[in-house]
Amino acid sequence: TNCAIKKMSSESSKWRSDESRVLLSVSNKDLRICRQVNARKILVLLVLISAFTIICYAHYVLNSPLGLMHRDTVPTPIVQCKLSSGSTYQQKNHKTEARLRIDPKVLVFVETTYTQLGRDIAELLVHTRIKYKLEVSGKSLPVLTNLDKGRYGVIVFENIEKYFSMDKWNRELLDKYCREYAVGIIGFMKPNEETLVGAQLQGFPLYIHTNLRLEDASLNGKSPVLRMVRSGETAKGPLPGQDWTIFKPNHTTYEPLALAKHNDNTVNTVIQDHGRLDGIQRILFGSGFKFWLHRLLFLDALSYLSHGQLSLSLNRALLVDIDDIFVGEKGTRLKTNDVQALLDTQERISKMVPGFKFNLGFSGKYFHHGTYEENQGDDMILKNAQKFMWFSHMWNHQQPHLYDNLTVLMQDMMLNKDFAVSKGIPITSGYSVSPHHSGVYPVHELLYKAWKKVWNIKVTSTEEYPHLRPARLRRGFQHRDIMVLPRQTCGLFTHTMFIQRYPGGRKKLDEAIQGGELFQTIVYNPINIFMTHMSNYGSDRLALYTFESVIKFLRCWTNLKLTSAPAVTLGESYFRQHADEVDPVWGNPCEDPRHIKIWSRSKSCDSLPRFLVIGPQKTGTTALYTFLLMHPSISSNLPSADTFEEIQFFNAANYYNGLDWYMNFFPVNNTSKYMFEKSATYFDGDQVPRRVHALLPKAKLVAILISPAKRAYSWYQHMKSHNDPVANNYSFYQIVTASDNSPKSLRDLRNRCLNPGKYSQHLERWLAYYDAQHLHIIDGDLLKSNPIEVLHDLQKFLKITPLYDYSQHLKYDTKKGFFCPLTQTNHTKCLGRSKGRLYPPMDDKTMKLLQRYYQTHNTALVKLLKKLGSRPIPQWLKNDLSITT
Structure with a gap:
């Protein structure tokens, strides 16, 4: 039995071993099959990835701006002229003697200051450096003449209907001006929602059709207007816009200047009126500046109608x-x-x-x-x-x-x-x-x-x-x-x-x-x-x-x-x-982001002054400067070796030293102090307001005014104290009455005495760049008699907080005759001998002469102060105007 069991066990083991060998054989076969399938899949996948990569790379090479392959897409010029490229042009000269009676300036009437065509006209005139004056239609006409000369060489109406519908008085006045000075009119037809067919322009044998689509523009080569523009070509294709006006004349005074096609018919898009009906030449445009050719025709029209006075170089x-x-x-x-x-x-x-x-x-x-x-x-x-x-x-x-x-x-x-x-x-x-x-x-x-x-x-x-x-x-x-x-x-x-x-x-x-x-x-x-x-x-x-x-x-x-x-x-x-x-105008780099990027990082606009004391001279500016420096929140520039506390940058040769030179006087302001500059020569400088505004557009301005007659006399005494030979050799009366035939040195001193006192015209120049909220005017007499009140008002104007109580820091000095700062020992520390100097009073004859001289200017100053509405009329101004001629 045991032998039988062992035999069965041996046979069973042998069977399991054979089965394992069979299974292992089958498994190895399947594995080989799987491996072959996976290899094919991987190979196909790699081929697909490679193909996709090649396609992407080709797309990159062909389309990337940094691609290495250059496609044959180089464009070639296709512009061709009908006229021979070597053909010569006999330059037309629009100049006649009539140009001598008119100024090279254009009067432009616009519907509003915001209309597109009006802005386009103004921008074109700016681009070509042609002077112009912009007026809103419907108001009274500006002054058209200056003595025996016309102020304007051409009249332009953004909407010619505004000319046709002018009230009788202004229309007759304008037409008379145009006839007398041989001035022409340029007008543009405004797009109209209502489509007109054969409508007659008011008072003229000229008919219009509106709201048309046109194509293929060309020019009348026989027109005497053409100068810059060359005829002979056709601008093929549709013209911009669907609101064109065309002209149909019924008189020989009209001649087409530009033409186009409408349903294969040639129509007039710009027409010239030779003035044979009423003596006034006009050029009318059937559309605005959307069509580029009209810009050139407009320039030629300006040249022709101004008799060459507004001709541009070719x-x-x-x-x-x-x-x-x-x-x-x-x-x-x-x-x-x-x-x-x-x-x-x-x-x-x-x-x-x-x-x-x-x-x-x-x-x-x-x-x-x-x-x-x-x-x-x-x-x-x-x-x-x-x-x-x-x-x-x-x-x-x-x-x-x-x-x-x-x-x-x-x-x-x-x-x-x-x-x-x-x-x-x-x-x-x-x-x-x-x-x-x-x-x-x-x-x-x-x-x-x-x-x-x-x-x-x-x-x-x-x-x-x-x-x-x-x-x-x-x-x-x-x-x-x-x-x-x-x-x-x-x-x-x-x-x-x-x-x-x-x-x-x-x-x-x-x-x-x-x-x-x-x-x-x-x-x-x-x-x-x-x-x-x-x-x-x-x-x-x-x-x-x-x-x-x-x-x-x-x-x-x-x-x-x-x-x-x-x-x-x-x-x-x-x-x-x-x-x-030639002269630069230094702007503020911090007002332009592009400029900041190309400006040294070591520089900062924070160091620039926030307000200026602009003068004029001999009105108390140095006293004000001294009082301001007492304020713990106010600081000024570093002193100049030549002009002491005054930099005199904007009005003198120092301006040509550049912005870096100016900024070196102002340490970088890392505190909240109000930086200011005082230069009394700024007030009456012709270029100063423009220069100051370019660099300091947000700055506030402080001016001090006293009687201009007394200011003139004070300047004369100032020059005498500095041993000026002219002041020492001539009396004050002789200087202020010097004629234009006098020696130059005498005329120069006369002008420095008199011109700064024409306050209104200088203030108007400043107000052309700054609004009234940036200007603070101080009564110089009040600054002398009651500086505490003046400085209180000035702090409020500058919005400085907390307010500094000057009553605790200023005291009237009986010897000097004005207020002076107090020291820690409660003594006054007044300005030097050159300030508050005593000199003989002005004689009555000269005083009355100067009061009469400044009467017109002082009257204008009263009007300006009332317009500004900021302060009461100074007593000195009332006194100066109380004299009778």
């Missing part, structure tokens, strides 16, 4: 800067074919614009920082270096305002200069532009010093003076013997490299070129320096397309003569044309 200078020619990420830089395209385009443009060369700005540190092909492009640029104009940026493209050490700044400039010399780049252009216009404006003095020492820079440019926007207000100035020219933008920036990625697409870019912003910029500005970047000349080469296209379009539609020249030549020409811009 010469335009053009310079295209290419900033950062070696600065850019890999994939965005120029290759050899891009450089060749640059050279080819330059050659084509130079045939249309004599003297044209691209102006290349360089930072040498980034030379050969691209791919192999891009580095070859760098080499090709240098190989053709003499074919371009060149200017320096910074070696490392660092912003100059970040430097606080002149030596370090000059060392970095020398690196760029050494690079230029080693690579054969011309270094004598006298022109430079700092990265991001840093240090140009707001001015960083170290930059101007380094530019002179290293490069002998004579001219630079910026888009930031006085602000980037609006572009029409960009101006030039001179500082440290360097000309600063306005720089223009063209709609291309570092990131605009592909036409398909241009904001708004090619249509938007073409609109700027064909009559839009870029086109108008060149039309309005006689001298144009454009900023572009290296990246605009690679990829789709948008800059080449843009400038070649706009130049061709200008040649098609205008008679402008385009030329180019080096920057120094353009700078000299600019300031010959705009001599009034």
Whole structure:
């Protein structure tokens, strides 16, 4: 039995072993099958991932601005002219002798100061530097004449209906003025909700149709009005707007100036009235400025109707800067074919614009920082270096305002200069532009010093003076013997490299070129320096397309003569044309976020004064200054070595030292103290209110007034005490009665005695920039007799809290005859001998003479004080006006 059991057990074990081997064999087979299936899945998955990666990479390469492959999407100029590009133009001269009887100024009547067309007209006049006066229609007419001369060369009505519906008196007055001075009228038809068909204009054989859609605009080449605008072309396609007015004349006095198509019929959109009916020439527009051609026609109409008095020059200078020619990420830089395209385009443009060369700005540190092909492009640029104009940026493209050490700044400039010399780049252009216009404006003095020492820079440019926007207000100035020219933008920036990625697409870019912003910029500005970047000349080469296209379009539609020249030549020409811009106007950097970014971090607007004591001289300003410094919450500037407590920045040559010089007088104000400045010479300075407001738009102003006759006499005595030879050799009466034929020194002293006392006209100049709430007028006699009350009122005006009780700190000094500060020992500490000086009283004859002299000015002052409504009329003013002639 045991043997049988053992045998069965042995057989059972053998069976289990065989079963295990079978199961293991099956398991291994399944495992091999699973492994084969998983391997195929993984392989398929890897193939799919690889394909997806390739697709994504291809999309990136083709579409990314930083892509390495260049698609064949480079746009080419399509502007074509009907007229031969070489055809000559006989320049029309609108000048006649009639222009000698009118001023070069436009009178513009608008419906309100907020209407769009009215604003467009005003902005165009500002852009072209044409003087104008804006009047709201319906009010009385302004004064039209000055002696025997007309004040206005052209009258413009934003809505011509306002002219037709004027009351009889004003209409006859205006028409008489136009006939007598040969002044013309420009009028615009206002869109009307009611559609008119064949309606007659009031009192004229002229009929209109309104609310029309038009297309295909053209010009009447026979019109004598056309001067800047060139006829012969057709602006194809629909005209902007659905509310056009067309004109149908019924008299030979009318001649079409511009035409368009309506249902295949030619209609008149701008018409000229030659004045054969009533002796007044008029030009009427059937729409506003939405259509770009009307802007040019408006300028020609101004020229024609003013007999050339408002004619603009037809010469335009053009310079295209290419900033950062070696600065850019890999994939965005120029290759050899891009450089060749640059050279080819330059050659084509130079045939249309004599003297044209691209102006290349360089930072040498980034030379050969691209791919192999891009580095070859760098080499090709240098190989053709003499074919371009060149200017320096910074070696490392660092912003100059970040430097606080002149030596370090000059060392970095020398690196760029050494690079230029080693690579054969011309270094004598006298022109430079700092990265991001840093240090140009707001001015960083170290930059101007380094530019002179290293490069002998004579001219630079910026888009930031006085602000980037609006572009029409960009101006030039001179500082440290360097000309600063306005720089223009063209709609291309570092990131605009592909036409398909241009904001708004090619249509938007073409609109700027064909009559839009870029086109108008060149039309309005006689001298144009454009900023572009290296990246605009690679990829789709948008800059080449843009400038070649706009130049061709200008040649098609205008008679402008385009030329180019080096920057120094353009700078000299600019300031010959705009001599009034030589002097800068320093603005407040903290009022413009863009300016703060390019202003030294070590500077702060907190140190600038919060109020000014503006004078005039000899009215008690020094006494007020002394009293204010007693206040624990008030502080003033550091003293000047030349003018003591007065900085005399805004009215004197000190202004040309720049903002840094001025701010050095004011330590950084880390407290809540009220910083102020006192310069009594500010009051009557012609340019001072504008300059002060530009830098300190929120500042408060304090003026002190006394009898102008006594002020004049006090100034005379002041000059005598300083041994002025004129004051010592002439009596006061002789000085104030000196004629214009007197010696200059005598006339100068006479003017310094008399002119500051014309209080009303000086205050009006300040009030043109500041509202009445910013101006506090002190009665100088009251300051002398009761300074405690005056200082109490002044603290309230300045909103200084808590109020300082001056009654505890001032005491009347019987010897001096006025109040003086108290010392800790309860003694008075008065001003020096030069203040409160006693001198012989003015004789009655001279006093009465001066009271009569100032009578008109004092009367105007009374009206002004009543208008301001802030204080009672001073007793001295009543006394001066009590004299009878």
